Amino acid sequence: MGPDKELCAAALGGTEPSLLDQCKQRAAEIIQQEAERLSALSRDIWSQPELAYQEHRAHDTLTRFFSSCPSWEVQPHYKLDTAFRAEWGPVPAAAPALHVGFLCEYDALPGLGHACGHNLIAEVGAAAALGLKGALESVQPPRAVKITVLGTPAEEDGGGKIDLIEAGAFDDMHVVFMAHPAQEDAAYLPDVAEHDVTVKYYGKACHAAAYPWEGINALDAAILAYNNLSVLRQQMKPAWRVHGVIKNGGVKPNIIPSYSELEFYLRAPSRKDLATLIEKAHACFNAAAAATGCRVELSTSGHDYYNVLPNKTLAKAYLENGKKLGMQFTTDDLVLNGLSGSTDFGNVTFVVPGIHPYFYIGSEALNHTEEYTEASGSKEAQFYALRTAKALTMTALDVIFKPDLLENVREDFKTVKLMEESSFSGTDKARESSSGAGCASR
Ligand SMILES: [Zn+2]
Ligand SMILES: [Zn+2]
Structure with a gap:
C-alpha cells in the first residue's frame, strides 16, 4: 500500500471521510498526477545552476510553468529582476480571502x-500550490482562499526574501509555507x-628584506584578526559560530603587503546574542x-538574516x-540540541506566520557538498520532494478548514515574536544598527 492509499485508509477510519480528508486526498492525487512535469521543472533548474540574483533561466522556467497552468495570474520580474509572483483566487471572489503563500527558492552555490x-x-x-488549488476547486471550501506562489531569489547570498519583505511582497499574506532539503525530516530546526x-x-608596501x-604589514593584521577570533571562541556560547576566509593576503613575498581582506560570517541563535557577538568580533578586528x-x-x-521563529x-x-x-x-532531542544554518526565511517569520x-x-x-548536488x-x-509537497498542502488545508487552528497559529506567531523582540532591547537595536546593515546567507 503506497502512502497515498494509507492516507486514504487512515482518513476513512472505516467511516465516510470528512470534507477536509477528501480535500487532502485530492491534493495528494493532484500532486502525484503532476509528478512528471514537476520532476522536469526541478531537473531543468538543477541542470543550469545560477547564483544569487542571477537566476534568469530558473525565473523564466518557473514563470513559464505557471503560465501554462490554468487560472494562475503570473507576474514575472516581481519587484526584483529574478523574483516572480503567481496568484490564484480568491474563490469565491467576493469574500475576504485567507491568503496562503508558498515560497520557491532556486539559487545555487x-x-x-x-x-x-x-x-x-x-x-x-x-507542487504544493498546484495541489492546494486543485483540492479547493474540487469542493466548496469553508472560506474564500487566495494562493500566491512567490519566487524568492538569492537565499545563499544577499537575502532576496528580505528585499521582498521591504518591497511589501508579504504584506497581505496570512500564512506562508516552504520546505528545505536536508538529511532528515524535521518540522522545525x-x-x-x-x-x-x-x-x-x-598598510604600506615596502621591500621586505632591504628596509x-x-x-606597514596588512597581512599581519589579517593574521592577528583571525587569531583574535580563534582566542575569542573559548568565551563564545556553544551555539555561536564565527567562520571566515582570507580573501587577499598580499602579492609577493618580497613586498610587505599593503592590503589584506577577510570575509567572516557571524551567527547566533537570537538577534540579541548576535548583537553581542558582532561587538566582540569588531573588537578583534580593530x-x-x-x-x-x-x-x-x-x-x-x-542584510542580516534573522533566526527562524x-x-x-x-x-x-x-x-x-x-x-x-x-x-x-527526527527526535525532539536532536531538534533542540541541533544547530542548523541560517536562512532569509527567518526574517519572513518576523512578519507573517x-x-x-x-x-x-x-x-x-551533507548540504553544500558535491554529493548533495x-x-x-x-x-x-523526487519521491521525497513530492511527499513533502503533499504534507505542506495538507497542513495548509488544516489552516483553511480549522478556524481554531488558524487562531492558534496567529497566537503562536504573536507570542514568540513578542518574546524575541522584548529580549532584543533598544540598546541591542542601536548596537545592531551602528554595526551597519549586515549581509548573510545560509
Ligand atoms: Zn545552502
Ligand atoms: Zn539552502
Missing part, C-alpha cells in the same frame, strides 16, 4: 551547483541569525589594526500530516 537542493525547494513550492562582515586592512621597517598600525574598514552588504501549531499539524505520509521525523520544515531526499550526503538532481529525491 558557486562551483558546486545545486548543492543545497534549491531546485527541489522550487519544485515543492510549485533552529536556524540561527547571521551577520556577514568584510574586513579590509590598509622592512618602512612598511585590535589587529591597532597592533599593526593599519587602517581598518569594516563593511557589510545585503518556531510556530508550534503549524509544526504539529505538519508532523501529523507527514507521519500519515510515512515520514519518520510560517513554516520551514526540512526534508530527507533519499541520501545521507548529485542527490538533489537524482530520481530518488
Whole structure:
C-alpha cells in the first residue's frame, strides 16, 4: 500500500471521510498526477545552476510553468529582476480571502551547483500550490482562499526574501509555507541569525628584506584578526559560530603587503546574542589594526538574516500530516540540541506566520557538498520532494478548514515574536544598527 492509499485508509477510519480528508486526498492525487512535469521543472533548474540574483533561466522556467497552468495570474520580474509572483483566487471572489503563500527558492552555490537542493525547494513550492488549488476547486471550501506562489531569489547570498519583505511582497499574506532539503525530516530546526562582515586592512608596501621597517604589514593584521577570533571562541556560547576566509593576503613575498581582506560570517541563535557577538568580533578586528598600525574598514552588504521563529501549531499539524505520509521525523532531542544554518526565511517569520520544515531526499550526503548536488538532481529525491509537497498542502488545508487552528497559529506567531523582540532591547537595536546593515546567507 503506497502512502497515498494509507492516507486514504487512515482518513476513512472505516467511516465516510470528512470534507477536509477528501480535500487532502485530492491534493495528494493532484500532486502525484503532476509528478512528471514537476520532476522536469526541478531537473531543468538543477541542470543550469545560477547564483544569487542571477537566476534568469530558473525565473523564466518557473514563470513559464505557471503560465501554462490554468487560472494562475503570473507576474514575472516581481519587484526584483529574478523574483516572480503567481496568484490564484480568491474563490469565491467576493469574500475576504485567507491568503496562503508558498515560497520557491532556486539559487545555487558557486562551483558546486545545486548543492543545497534549491531546485527541489522550487519544485515543492510549485507542487504544493498546484495541489492546494486543485483540492479547493474540487469542493466548496469553508472560506474564500487566495494562493500566491512567490519566487524568492538569492537565499545563499544577499537575502532576496528580505528585499521582498521591504518591497511589501508579504504584506497581505496570512500564512506562508516552504520546505528545505536536508538529511532528515524535521518540522522545525533552529536556524540561527547571521551577520556577514568584510574586513579590509590598509598598510604600506615596502621591500621586505632591504628596509622592512618602512612598511606597514596588512597581512599581519589579517593574521592577528583571525587569531583574535580563534582566542575569542573559548568565551563564545556553544551555539555561536564565527567562520571566515582570507580573501587577499598580499602579492609577493618580497613586498610587505599593503592590503589584506577577510570575509567572516557571524551567527547566533537570537538577534540579541548576535548583537553581542558582532561587538566582540569588531573588537578583534580593530585590535589587529591597532597592533599593526593599519587602517581598518569594516563593511557589510545585503542584510542580516534573522533566526527562524518556531510556530508550534503549524509544526504539529505538519508532523501529523507527514507521519500519515510515512515520514519518520527526527527526535525532539536532536531538534533542540541541533544547530542548523541560517536562512532569509527567518526574517519572513518576523512578519507573517510560517513554516520551514526540512526534508530527507533519499541520501545521507551533507548540504553544500558535491554529493548533495548529485542527490538533489537524482530520481530518488523526487519521491521525497513530492511527499513533502503533499504534507505542506495538507497542513495548509488544516489552516483553511480549522478556524481554531488558524487562531492558534496567529497566537503562536504573536507570542514568540513578542518574546524575541522584548529580549532584543533598544540598546541591542542601536548596537545592531551602528554595526551597519549586515549581509548573510545560509
Ligand atoms: Zn545552502
Ligand atoms: Zn539552502
